[in-house]
Amino acid sequence: MRSNNTALVDLETPSVEERCVCIATEAGLPLAAMISSYFNSPGRYFAVFEFPTLAFPYTGASDERSDGYFAQILGDKAAGEINNALARIQPKHILLAGVTEVEQTYLRVRLPEERLVVITDIGHFLSEFRSLVDESEIVICKPAQIAEGLLVAKYSNRRLRIENDAPDLPQEERKDRAGLIVLEAELDLHDVAAINFAAASNLDVVLVPPVARETVRAIPEMLAKWSNDHSHHEYKPFERQILRPLRHVNFQRYEFATFFTQGVPYGLLLKNVIPFTHVLRQIDTGIFIANNLMDDDNPRAFGSSLHFSPHFFPSEETDEVIKIFAENNFVTQALVDEEATARNLSDFASYYPYDVLHICSHGGETGGYFVVQTFSDRDGKEHRVEYYEVIQIDPVDGKVAQLTRKMIYHRFDGHKWGSPRLHETPQYVFIDMNAAMRENETGIIRVPVDYPIAFSCHIRCRDGLHQGAFQTLADLGRPLIFNNTCSSSHELAPIFVSAGARAYLGTLWNVSNTTAVQAAKAFYRRAITDQNLLAAFYEMTKVPTRGKDDNVYILWGLHFSTLRRPTQRSDDAILGALLHSFLMWLHKVTTTSDPATKRNGIPIVAFLYKQLVLTFGPERLAKLEKIDREEMRKMIDSLASDETEETTRGYDNILISEAFEGEYPGLTGAATLSEQQLTE
Numbered sequence: 001m002r003s004n005n006t007a008l009v010d011l012e013t014p015s016v017e018e019r020c021v022c023i024a025t026e027a028g029l030p031l032a033a034m035i036s037s038y039f040n041s042p043g044r045y046f047a048v049f050e051f052p053t054l055a056f057p058y059t060g061a062s063d064e065r066s067d068g069y070f071a072q073i074l075g076d077k078a079a080g081e082i083n084n085a086l087a088r089i090q091p092k093h094i095l096l097a098g099v100t101e102v103e104q105t106y107l108r109v110r111l112p113e114e115r116l117v118v119i120t121d122i123g124h125f126l127s128e129f130r131s132l133v134d135e136s137e138i139v140i141c142k143p144a145q146i147a148e149g150l151l152v153a154k155y156s157n158r159r160l161r162i163e164n165d166a167p168d169l170p171q172e173e174r175k176d177r178a179g180l181i182v183l184e185a186e187l188d189l190h191d192v193a194a195i196n197f198a199a200a201s202n203l204d205v206v207l208v209p210p211v212a213r214e215t216v217r218a219i220p221e222m223l224a225k226w227s228n229d230h231s232h233h234e235y236k237p238f239e240r241q242i243l244r245p246l247r248h249v250n251f252q253r254y255e256f257a258t259f260f261t262q263g264v265p266y267g268l269l270l271k272n273v274i275p276f277t278h279v280l281r282q283i284d285t286g287i288f289i290a291n292n293l294m295d296d297d298n299p300r301a302f303g304s305s306l307h308f309s310p311h312f313f314p315s316e317e318t319d320e321v322i323k324i325f326a327e328n329n330f331v332t333q334a335l336v337d338e339e340a341t342a343r344n345l346s347d348f349a350s351y352y353p354y355d356v357l358h359i360c361s362h363g364g365e366t367g368g369y370f371v372v373q374t375f376s377d378r379d380g381k382e383h384r385v386e387y388y389e390v391i392q393i394d395p396v397d398g399k400v401a402q403l404t405r406k407m408i409y410h411r412f413d414g415h416k417w418g419s420p421r422l423h424e425t426p427q428y429v430f431i432d433m434n435a436a437m438r439e440n441e442t443g444i445i446r447v448p449v450d451y452p453i454a455f456s457c458h459i460r461c462r463d464g465l466h467q468g469a470f471q472t473l474a475d476l477g478r479p480l481i482f483n484n485t486c487s488s489s490h491e492l493a494p495i496f497v498s499a500g501a502r503a504y505l506g507t508l509w510n511v512s513n514t515t516a517v518q519a520a521k522a523f524y525r526r527a528i529t530d531q532n533l534l535a536a537f538y539e540m541t542k543v544p545t546r547g548k549d550d551n552v553y554i555l556w557g558l559h560f561s562t563l564r565r566p567t568q569r570s571d572d573a574i575l576g577a578l579l580h581s582f583l584m585w586l587h588k589v590t591t592t593s594d595p596a597t598k599r600n601g602i603p604i605v606a607f608l609y610k611q612l613v614l615t616f617g618p619e620r621l622a623k624l625e626k627i628d629r630e631e632m633r634k635m636i637d638s639l640a641s642d643e644t645e646e647t648t649r650g651y652d653n654i655l656i657s658e659a660f661e662g663e664y665p666g667l668t669g670a671a672t673l674s675e676q677q678l679t680e
Helices: 005-010 026-036 069-089 101-108 122-129 143-156 189-201 213-217 219-229 235-246 285-297 318-327 342-351 420-424 427-439 492-499 513-530 533-541 572-591 595-622 629-643
Strands: 020-024 048-050 093-097 116-119 138-141 159-162 179-184 204-208 256-261 276-280 304-309 331-336 356-360 368-376 382-396 400-412 444-449 458-461 464-466 480-484 503-507 553-556 648-650 676-679
Touching: 020 026, 020 069, 026 048, 026 093, 026 122, 026 143, 026 159, 026 189, 048 069, 048 189, 048 285, 069 101, 069 285, 069 427, 101 116, 116 122, 138 143, 143 159, 143 189, 143 204, 179 189, 189 204, 189 285, 204 235, 213 219, 219 235, 276 285, 276 492, 276 533, 304 318, 304 342, 318 331, 318 356, 318 513, 331 342, 342 458, 342 464, 342 595, 356 513, 368 400, 368 427, 382 427, 382 464, 480 492, 480 513, 492 503, 492 553, 513 533, 533 553, 572 595
Parallel strands: 020 048, 020 093, 093 116, 138 159, 179 204, 179 256, 256 276, 276 553, 304 331, 304 356, 356 480, 400 648, 400 676, 480 503
Antiparallel strands: 368 382, 368 444, 382 400, 458 464, 503 553
């Protein structure tokens, strides 16, 4: 390693290109790559966002039996996340590459029409924007070498063209730059976003083959077995397979390395010889990079930390961590002992404004049920679906209960879930399956299982378990999440990052309490002192542990992410954020005609109102002119009447969106799946 990792603090991070951004579908991959080669200013990241390929237009409805139901969910979610990112970037032009008219309907209801430009080919792009970009020499690549071609174009400041008969290109030669990007290249838009980021940051790039999905899915179970005595026979072949494409890389020449991966823990395999961080490819890489760069340039800090612990351990880090934050001007909010309930974790983690959430509890995989269900589709054909089911029931005030079902699919009509044979099944069959699983209790065989179910990781609460089914975090903030529980990385990391975490720190297997305590204290002391999260994580990995815990932690995020120490202790930002969200949700539930939005919005309004009153008191709130007391009273009356109408409330997730300022309209919210659905 060429110098101490404190150099991470001094590395320049790029800014986001504001002239243009690109939204593309899978069909628009070649065009998005070629357009990217025209935006190559040093230190400027050209944002490319992925939009799903959809066959049904936007309707605004959420009819579970509609053929377009899944399209509405996917399109709404993608459009809302892109909308939020563009609200911060404020680009002059939004280029649509390969986005069909059907797919555009989801974007046009949210984005300003005058800024949208549909690009059909590279010639069309040049005719529209020749004055914005520079011409130069051309580099040509095959369609199968888009990543290699874009790398050559970016680092030689040339413009990319894609032709079927182009000669083979070598991989870009590494120049011993400060940092390294290792990219599992899968010939998709995530490749383009990662390469654009690497070029803007002046980092070396190594392309490695994609890792099979079944290999990634087997990692949690393999690591659980290997962690017992580091002798399990599956680990060494896996290690050799993953590290073979990297055998020519001398990692110790670099200050740090970032791995864009489907879920491989490269830091573990390479024993964290330098600071390593990871980025999840299955979450829109372009949005994740853009949001993190905007956070670095204009952080949305609240000056607060949230701490969750049911106090299951006789000696743990919670009190010491709270003390560290309090001594550094953070306003601390503690959910401990009897307050560490599943409902409190849901509400506070989702809607309370904070910069850091630290979780200290038990975790890992749990038992549940194995379920076999038969149903008939709309044509009368019978099908059989097999899945594991984990149930979470959270009591609320003794009258209302919140139900969460996590369904982990196993087989469909005898074929393993995710197998190629299922692609031949018409989509409407799965629409009908989803409706049957929600509504029918006939044709079901449910058998309890007391062994750990793969992909059933949870957070243990005082009153049960929480499955991490978050849709948003920290009142639409961008927090750091340190989930200091056992096996907290595998499926919980994607959920937290997708919900808005800018960085997520978790464990790869069961961690001992002694290691967990020492690691947490070492991490926060360094993170607050130096502010760089990766430097703090690297120091944490060097804390002496018993051999079983070596390299048990993994950091998901980007190398420049920070934890800024507030200059003074103040709750003003917390008050402003709570008030803004309260008024937004109050307006939503009092004006919506959608029963699902109203049903799900009322508890959120109640939580926000309670926190405003308990935290700041009626006297301080009375001084705020923004609060309409008559409207607040109507809200309270509606809460009282609605709570008597039902005794059990289903868990309907809500997509909420940060409103664009001025001409950018915000997403008003839409009900999504009632259950969190994962695949095995």
